[in-house]
Amino acid sequence: MDAILQSIIQGLLLGGLYAAVGVGMSMIFGIVQITNLAHGDFLVLASFVSLSVMGAMGWNPFLSLIIVIPVMFVIGYIVQVTMLNKVLSRGAEPPLLVTFGFSIIIQNLLLYFFTANAQKLSTPLLLKSIAISANIRIPVMYLIACLVGVAVIIILGFYMRNTYQGKAIRATSDDNEAAQLMGVNIKRTYGIAMGISMMTAGVTGVMIGVLFNFYPSSGSTYLIIAFAVVVIGGIGSINGTLVAGFIFGLAQVVGGQILGATYQQLIGYIVLLIMLIVRPQGLFSK
Amino acid sequence: MRKILNVDNLHVAYGKFKVLHELSFDVEESQVLGVIGPNGAGKTTLMNALSGLVIPYDGTVVFDGVNITKKSPDERCRHGIGRTYQVPRPFEGLTVFENVLVGAAYGVGKSERAVIAKAVEVLKSTSLYEKSDTVAGRLTLLDRKRLEIARALATEPKLLLLDEVAAGLTDAEVHEVMELVEYLKGTGITIIWIEHVIKTMAESTDKLLCLSTGTGLIYGDPDYVMASKEVEEVYLGVEEE
Numbered sequence A: 001m002d003a004i005l006q007s008i009i010q011g012l013l014l015g016g017l018y019a020a021v022g023v024g025m026s027m028i029f030g031i032v033q034i035t036n037l038a039h040g041d042f043l044v045l046a047s048f049v050s051l052s053v054m055g056a057m058g059w060n061p062f063l064s065l066i067i068v069i070p071v072m073f074v075i076g077y078i079v080q081v082t083m084l085n086k087v088l089s090r091g092a093e094p095p096l097l098v099t100f101g102f103s104i105i106i107q108n109l110l111l112y113f114f115t116a117n118a119q120k121l122s123t124p125l126l127l128k129s130i131a132i133s134a135n136i137r138i139p140v141m142y143l144i145a146c147l148v149g150v151a152v153i154i155i156l157g158f159y160m161r162n163t164y165q166g167k168a169i170r171a172t173s174d175d176n177e178a179a180q181l182m183g184v185n186i187k188r189t190y191g192i193a194m195g196i197s198m199m200t201a202g203v204t205g206v207m208i209g210v211l212f213n214f215y216p217s218s219g220s221t222y223l224i225i226a227f228a229v230v231v232i233g234g235i236g237s238i239n240g241t242l243v244a245g246f247i248f249g250l251a252q253v254v255g256g257q258i259l260g261a262t263y264q265q266l267i268g269y270i271v272l273l274i275m276l277i278v279r280p281q282g283l284f285s286k
Numbered sequence B: 001m002r003k004i005l006n007v008d009n010l011h012v013a014y015g016k017f018k019v020l021h022e023l024s025f026d027v028e029e030s031q032v033l034g035v036i037g038p039n040g041a042g043k044t045t046l047m048n049a050l051s052g053l054v055i056p057y058d059g060t061v062v063f064d065g066v067n068i069t070k071k072s073p074d075e076r077c078r079h080g081i082g083r084t085y086q087v088p089r090p091f092e093g094l095t096v097f098e099n100v101l102v103g104a105a106y107g108v109g110k111s112e113r114a115v116i117a118k119a120v121e122v123l124k125s126t127s128l129y130e131k132s133d134t135v136a137g138r139l140t141l142l143d144r145k146r147l148e149i150a151r152a153l154a155t156e157p158k159l160l161l162l163d164e165v166a167a168g169l170t171d172a173e174v175h176e177v178m179e180l181v182e183y184l185k186g187t188g189i190t191i192i193w194i195e196h197v198i199k200t201m202a203e204s205t206d207k208l209l210c211l212s213t214g215t216g217l218i219y220g221d222p223d224y225v226m227a228s229k230e231v232e233e234v235y236l237g238v239e240e241e
């Protein structure tokens, strides 16, 4: 019983982070109408950027965020404006292929510079936990990752509702042609949206890198998580993303606890599959 | 009077489907040009070409001394062209206030306080202020039409393009929209006003242009155009519907 309770706690905490893993992809789905197949790879790229920053500056992973976040924004903006925007008018497939290309390029660049070895963003916090009872403990790093994930989503929601740029992004998402008639430069807006999406990938990439081993090829794992969160939550719904993250995290960890840890990923896929069949528009679609 | 818009030998097509050809006309500052013509004549297409949503394959559009033929819609907006849609297209997920705010913030480079003041001003002048916090997707057709105008006004246009603002409204509602347009005329803004049913705009225009099958059929003072045989022929079948 305690073991189940323990995994529920862990699953929920992980879920908060998963929500933030998915929210950036959901945004781009909703606003630019691109399925960013490289979202997971960008996330892992951020883990490696953090690793490099930590090595060069002697910083801890959290401090590295002050470099990782702006770097990821710039990467996102440039990628969108110089490449994705150019193929947007040619239908759905070309942008999809371009993001697939990014995925391959990122993986191979990381392989070239960092080898295929397992990496980790180390911090002593990983070993700390708060005892709730004799057998139940809250791992501190899971708690931090969850709070950071939830904070990312709350800040994003605030930005979208309360800033002119956020309103322009939502307007563009509703009707990009009418937005242009209001003076909104939509290509630039897409660039900013992708930059913000990459900022979320940056933050979550660092949290993931602290919690788990990562490799140049880890992107696909996080792409699936992001995809699941988008599908369960409903495209473009920030609150839906949050609930979806919790559901997915719970299913993975609790399922893994019951069936064995090796089944964790499989259980995630099965939840995703069931969701796609039962309610493909997501729980909270607009 | 200064010419604010000059359209010269305009040719517009959607892909291979040619819609406008050899269309030329001028608009003088602070005047109202009415554009009439049967369904499918190319009136909305002319709006698209002037607002930058389609780029002509031949001809030029000069606005306020600048050749804007190939400029993007957002550049034209900031340059001073505002436009409404025949079938309103508000940002459905945004409130009425937010809809207008986007135009005020992006259509003209303003300080934050000026943007909000502008939004309040246009909402008041279009009788939408009470509905500021309503989500635009829930508005009635009349209010949607008002919002189209409010949103365009928020960008502070020198030239306002109105595409069939009266279409689909009841007589009483048409009357309200007419009053709004009369008010706009009073502000000195230049207007190109498309209407399918001519009676609606009647004498409110300074000049009238009748389009038929994608080109200018006749242009001149409203009385002269309305009395012409050309317009009578074009509208013969239509008016009986």
Ligand SMILES: Nc1ncnc2c1ncn2[C@@H]1O[C@H](COP(=O)(O)OP(=O)(O)O)[C@@H](O)[C@H]1O
Pocket (backbone or CB within 6 Å): B014, B017, B019, B037, B038, B039, B040, B041, B042, B043, B044, B045, B046
């Ligand atoms: N986006 C489009 N793609 C292809 N053809 C179009 C498009 N918009 C309008 N048309 C065609 O162009 C012609 C003129 O349409 P439009 O400009 O809407 O006329 P009006 O506003 O005078 O009724 C019509 O034959 C219409 O079918």
Ligand SMILES: [Mg+2]
Pocket (backbone or CB within 6 Å): B043, B044, B045, B086, B164
């Ligand atoms: Mg029309």
